[in-house]
Amino acid sequence: MKILITGANGMLAKSVRERLKEGNELICTDVENLDITKEDVVLKYVNETKPEYIINCAAYTAVDRAEEAGEIVEKINAIGPRNLAKAAKENNSILVHISTDYVFGGELDINEDYKEEDSKSPVTAYGITKLHGEEYIKENTDKYYIFRTAWLYGEGNNFVRTMLKLGEEKDELNVVADQHGSPTYAEDLANIIAQAIEKKIPYGIYHATNQGYITWYDFTKAIFEYAGIICNVNPVTTEQYIKMMKVTQAKRPKNSKLSKEKLLAQGIAVPEWEDALKRYLIKEGKIKQ
Numbered sequence: 001m002k003i004l005i006t007g008a009n010g011m012l013a014k015s016v017r018e019r020l021k022e023g024n025e026l027i028c029t030d031v032e033n034l035d036i037t038k039e040d041v042v043l044k045y046v047n048e049t050k051p052e053y054i055i056n057c058a059a060y061t062a063v064d065r066a067e068e069a070g071e072i073v074e075k076i077n078a079i080g081p082r083n084l085a086k087a088a089k090e091n092n093s094i095l096v097h098i099s100t101d102y103v104f105g106g107e108l109d110i111n112e113d114y115k116e117e118d119s120k121s122p123v124t125a126y127g128i129t130k131l132h133g134e135e136y137i138k139e140n141t142d143k144y145y146i147f148r149t150a151w152l153y154g155e156g157n158n159f160v161r162t163m164l165k166l167g168e169e170k171d172e173l174n175v176v177a178d179q180h181g182s183p184t185y186a187e188d189l190a191n192i193i194a195q196a197i198e199k200k201i202p203y204g205i206y207h208a209t210n211q212g213y214i215t216w217y218d219f220t221k222a223i224f225e226y227a228g229i230i231c232n233v234n235p236v237t238t239e240q241y242i243k244m245m246k247v248t249q250a251k252r253p254k255n256s257k258l259s260k261e262k263l264l265a266q267g268i269a270v271p272e273w274e275d276a277l278k279r280y281l282i283k284e285g286k287i288k289q
Ligand SMILES: NC(=O)c1ccc[n+]([C@@H]2O[C@H](COP(=O)([O-])OP(=O)(O)OC[C@H]3O[C@@H](n4cnc5c(N)ncnc54)[C@H](O)[C@@H]3O)[C@@H](O)[C@H]2O)c1
Pocket: 006, 007, 008, 009, 010, 011, 012, 013, 029, 030, 031, 032, 034, 035, 036, 037, 056, 057, 058, 059, 060, 061, 076, 080, 098, 099, 100, 101, 130, 149, 150, 151, 152, 153, 156
């Protein structure tokens, strides 16, 4: 299959490329040679290459910086997907797009999880623009998959690598314990995307994270336990963390739990977060097999 990947140098894209390289013709692009914000450039590129699939891994992902970054965030997270949807429609390509738990406000009761169609109330520039991206895709093409993911880690800077470093340097860490969600290994998300394509599941929006719900605090404790790092982890609230660290942050949803029922109903394998973390730490050389 001919597959165009945009934002191909990003964290998720690296896993997608690895997973799909066998048996497919991958056209890997990033902002230098295919800037998704430029409609005419995108249309021309897709008209010329005619991919069966377009996998959009490009995004403006710096959640805190996005609050002050102005219109570039909307351009990359909303206009970009709109351009790709138009180009996909014109060429009968299938668009695969990645969205986020941040399209929800996080105000849902903590004992519940978000279903795909639940009402959206993003509270950050990142979340608002990602929701616009979803809406533009739905308006411009019928053949699309939107996978909403969360708390991604893989090849590149991410929470796990940061915690491994801090845990080795410090005796004690304060970690937020009032945000609930599912850490997601980029390799597992890439595998979910590949399975969806291979199985030709019905088009639409799917929640796609690893299984199981925890907090950043629980996650940090597990990272240290598996990697054999001795460091005290103190649970703090988001408010306490912001005060202690003297940081300004975009608002984080307290409840980022995404229900995977719809994806599981398609027979797609979705590994547990603990299993995913162990595989990641083995790959990073932090634990032995
Ligand atoms: N990282 C997370 O925790 C997380 C959580 C939920 C959802 N997501 C979503 O998952 C997807 C992948 O995220 P990631 O963390 O791998 O991203 P990333 O930040 O690692 O990579 C994004 C890529 O997009 C490229 N890009 C930026 N502007 C572009 C443009 N105008 N045209 C073409 N390419 C451009 C960048 O150069 C980069 O290579 C994104 O859609 C993101 O919103 C990520």
